[in-house]
Amino acid sequence: MFTGIIEELGYVASSNTKGQQRRITISSSRLVRELKQGDSISVSGVCLTAVDISKTSFTCDLAEETWLRTSFSRLKPNALVNLELPMRANGRFDGHVVQGHVDGVGTVMSFEQVRDGNDYVLQLNVPSELTRYIVAKGSLAIEGISLTVAAMDGTNVRVAIIPHTAEVTNLRSLKPGDPVNLEVDVIAKYVEKMIGVEKTKSQITVEKLVRAGF
Secondary structure (H helix, E strand, C coil): CECCCCCEEEEEEEEEEECCEEEEEEECCCHHHHCCCCCEEEECCEEEEEEEECCCEEEEEECHHHHHHCHHHHCCCCCEEEEECCCCCCCCCCCCCECCCCCEEEEEEEEEECCCCCCEEEEEECCHHHHHHCCCCCEEEECCEEEEEEEEECCEEEEEECHHHHHHCHHHHCCCCCEEEEEECHHHHHHHHHHHHHHHHHHHHHHHHHHCCC
């Protein structure tokens, strides 16, 4: 489990494809020191497994599913990526619950500094099937960053970004049209499922009563 609080800004050293096998190597100066082979690490919101580790980089295998369902298809050498190690059991809980399981890919509409201010505004277009999980003032992981939705209109989502977040993440490198990884709040998905189960139980009960002649 992750928290969406980015610990290091790494960059893509290489991305290689051999048949259906893809490998990505990420340069890291700090978190790589804590990695062991087989450890999990969040790379721009995607939970990956480090399979090869050197003093300055780590390499991960990318399944076809990961390649197709994430923003990784846009990653070129030197592209910036957000890195976070899993939360320790005795760690402080910041951000929100982030699993590293991408729910969909959004598209950057704009990332601009507020006029006469230091903050920024990130505007995204998100897949319509995710909008039911996104609410104003709710949590949304974008490229692995725990962010708060400022407003939404249909599939358009607006997020306020403080200068610190812009400085220590890859947001400042994004351009209009770029894809970004999205993970909605998992609690919203569980609530939806539980409500669906209760509705199903109620429907079954009503059908039984009708058949019984009540």
